[in-house]
Amino acid sequence: MREDCGLPDNVLEGWTVRVRHSKQEPFLTIGQGFKELLRARGAILRDVPDLDHVLSVSHQQERLDAIDSYLMVAGTTNVSAEAMELAHERCSSGAWFSARTVVTMPKGHGEGFIRKRLAFHGVVTELYEDFEVEDGTLCVRTLDHIISRKREAEVLAKKKNPRLGILTALTVEMEAFTSLLNDVEEDVTRVDGVLRNYVHGTLPARNGGKHEIVVVRTSAGNAVSAALAERLFADFGLDEVMMVGIAGGIPRVAPKHDDVRLGDIVVSGRKGVIQYDHVKERVTGPQPAHQPMAPVRAFVDLAETISGSETAMAAFNTRLAEATREDGPYKRPHARTDVLRDDRDPDNPVTIRRKKDERRARHASLAFTGAVGSATKVVKSHEERERVREDYGVIAVEMEGAGVAEAAMSNGKGFFVVRGICDYANDGKNDGWHRYASMAAAVFAVHLIESMPLSTTKTV
DSSP states (O other), X not given: OOSXXXXXTTTTTTOEEEEEEOSSTTHHHHHHHHHHHHHHTTOEEOOOTTXXXXXXXXXXXXXXXXXXXXXXXXXXXXXXXXXXXXXXXXXXXXXXXXXXXEEEEEXXXXXXXXXXXXXXXXXXXXXXXXXXXXXXXXXXXXXXXXXXXXXXXHXXXXXXXXXXXXXXXXXXXXXXXXXXXXXXXXXXXXXXXXXEEEEEEEEEOTTSSEEEEEEEEOOSSHHHHHHHHHHHHHHSOOSEEXXXXXXXXXXXXXXXXXXXXTTOXXXXXXXXXXXXXXXXXXXXXXXXXXXXXXXXXXXHHHHHHHXXXXXXXXXXXXXXXXXXOTTSTTOOOOGGGOOOEEOSSTTSOEEOOOOOOHHHHHOSSOEEEEEEEEOSSOOOOHHHHHHHHHHHOEEEEESSHHHHHHHHHHTTOEEEEEEEEEXXXXXXXXXXXXXXXXXXXXXXXXXHHHTSOOOSSOOO
8 A cells, every 4th residue: 555645744643543454365454554654644543452342331432432533444244343333333422433434345345235234324435446555546535534524523623612592683782792792703604505694702600611602683573583593503502592682661551560661671581482473363353372482490590580689780780881881882861761651542642650769769770570472563552562461461572582482492492581671662662772772681681691600401
């Protein structure tokens, strides 16, 4: 076998390879030739003398995991059987050893049972004529597979591994959230004509270490949000996703109601997200057909703790004040713009007076946990808003949470929704509070994430 096969000397530096060959000729010579070539290209050769024993003993699997590639010079029954046995096994990570295995065998074996079964399991097999051993063709083709696997592994090693995905509908929401991240990197690729535009970043975790996070903008609507959430789960090994952005608040118009105001935070409570436009038509009229989608319990518990703690809310508002200072793009609008009206008669809207309370005097923004209503339509009237409140018990309405929740649940993963209140879902709806509410939601989400320790198990 020729040693001058045109491959760089250090192309396999640090890569661990096990070469298995028969003691019979010509396989002994071919196997030894491969070993010399691999050493010359920087590979580290490892042996597993009793592969069958190691495969049968679970605590010895790490010996196999430590080998990056398996080269089997097949031709005899024993080596072929070992290749078959390896192809049926998984690494401790769950990946198949077949992806690490390359088998060479004489072209005359190409139609045999072993060759067909190896191909069925996805094992690369190189069939060769005798002259291809001498002229270096077999060497180049075989080592090319091992080199390609090394390069793929190097790319994967550099790839981000986020556990939490953040979805936003609007550019202002995405900019607000990413402005609070550390180690920010853009990740823009085009796969099969589809643009994947992600932002990666980190946040410190409560127990040390970093939360790895990926952020994507979906645009408005439950359908597109569900599609983007599905893509996030497909592209990354996420544990959970969080929808962060603005929403219409369901304000207090009666003493029994929550006092949700502009700039406040609403997070999905124990009832999570309710898709309130999902109804059944009955003789007596439309009847709700929704099933409330429950969010990640750990986030709900923590959000309830933060929202009910004076100290935690003071810390949140201090951080929010820094992010929304007067000379910045997210400054808080003047209090006089926060006016609640009953607009059932658009020509004569009635201002609803709201009394002051001590807690609101201490904190610029309050946080509420409760059901979030999600639909494919925008609520822009007092009458419709109050109907949704009475029928579903929600304290905010938006257009993306149900899609994100459905995608998460279909993948067996968790979700959570954080919303900054930008309007009262009535005829007075405008963009005046969009930027501040976007930052309020982002700061609360970050405050929540940083208060959470790194997960040691996957969230379900």
